[in-house]
Amino acid sequence: MLKVWGRVNSVNVKKVLWMLDEIGIPYDRVNAGLEHGVVNDPPYRAMNPNGRVPTIEDGDFVLWESNSILRYLAMKHGSALYPAEPAARASADRWMDWQLSTLSPAERNLFWGLVRTPPEKRDMAAVMAAAKAAGECWSMLDAHIARHGGPFIDGAAMTIADIVLGCYARRWFGPEVQVEGMPNFPALAAWYAAVGERPGFARWVAVPMT
Template sequence: MIKIWGRVNSVNVQKVLWCCDELGLPYERIDAGLQFGRNNEPGYLAMNPNGRVPTLEDGDFSLWESNSILRYLVMQYGGAGHPGSGRPAAGHDLYPAEPRLRASIDRWLDWTLSTLQPAERSVFWGMVRTPAAERDMPAIQKAADACGKLWQMLDAHLEGREFAEGKAFSIADIVLGAYCRRYLGLDGIERPALPRVQKWYEGLQRRPAFQRHVAPALT
């Protein structure tokens, strides 16, 4: 059984847990990070010198960076055509092999790390992990406005689409959906109209794995 090190309220851990559930993949999760510590201990740093979560252990193989973990899980365990899967193809392929489609999925995974997460971070920390009396609401709203412009990019992209890329649910939807929860799920900020994002997100909310790992209250 694989091990996933990380706390359940980390968006990057949530992505990995969501993916595991979509694959029907058993795992053991071990609390690490923030109040749980462990991520700065020598044993953890030997697996992940960044000292962040999540970290994946699969036998003698360890891997860090959440989006890389998603790719690995699907390639290793995601169905027929993937080495080591030992199972028939599932109803959909979370990470299709066709080069243009895979590159399009990778684009969104890279975009969340390079562009969306840095913009989102101050909004989330300001509204969820800062006491209400200490919040700098003008600064938070300014950051939320910047996030809104990024989500408008996805809203335009979703014209005529049910999923982020291709005709099926993929790890692009997992990654974008986890961050969307942190944006649409916040009270107290103003957001632009995002009708296509809202419809897409409502579809994600119906997935059992989303309900288990991403829907719980933000903390």
């Protein structure tokens, strides 16, 4: 049976768990990362030299990098969430690459600074800078969704990019991370409401952030 390594409060593990709900296959999950340890144990490092979560084992095949895992699961199980048509597929890939290269580095200190740092230790200048940088990123997706008409990132059909960005949007819209001056993004908010209706989002992403 498919095995998923990773703690449920990791944004990158949440992507995989939501995806598995979408395709509906059985799997086992093993807690790993932060307080669970495991990621520095030699057997885990042999699977994933980065010492990060998630990692999956599908028979003899081991895979890490959450966005690659979503692509793999969609291809293996014939999910329409990774479109076959080249332009549609490339657009989904583009937003997933953008999450890794641009969004994540920009928004990291907003989430870590407020959710994973006690109030007395917070660097609020870094939090505010991250809120500004994250807002600049989310404004790009807001404009893209407004242009394409929603309800999903590229229009009528949901893709794995909606799962990836939906997990990160929880770190923008969540009550845990609100600071003064965060802009409103109407198209992004409507999209967030649409992805919020997916059972996999409700189960793995909507829960309180820790």
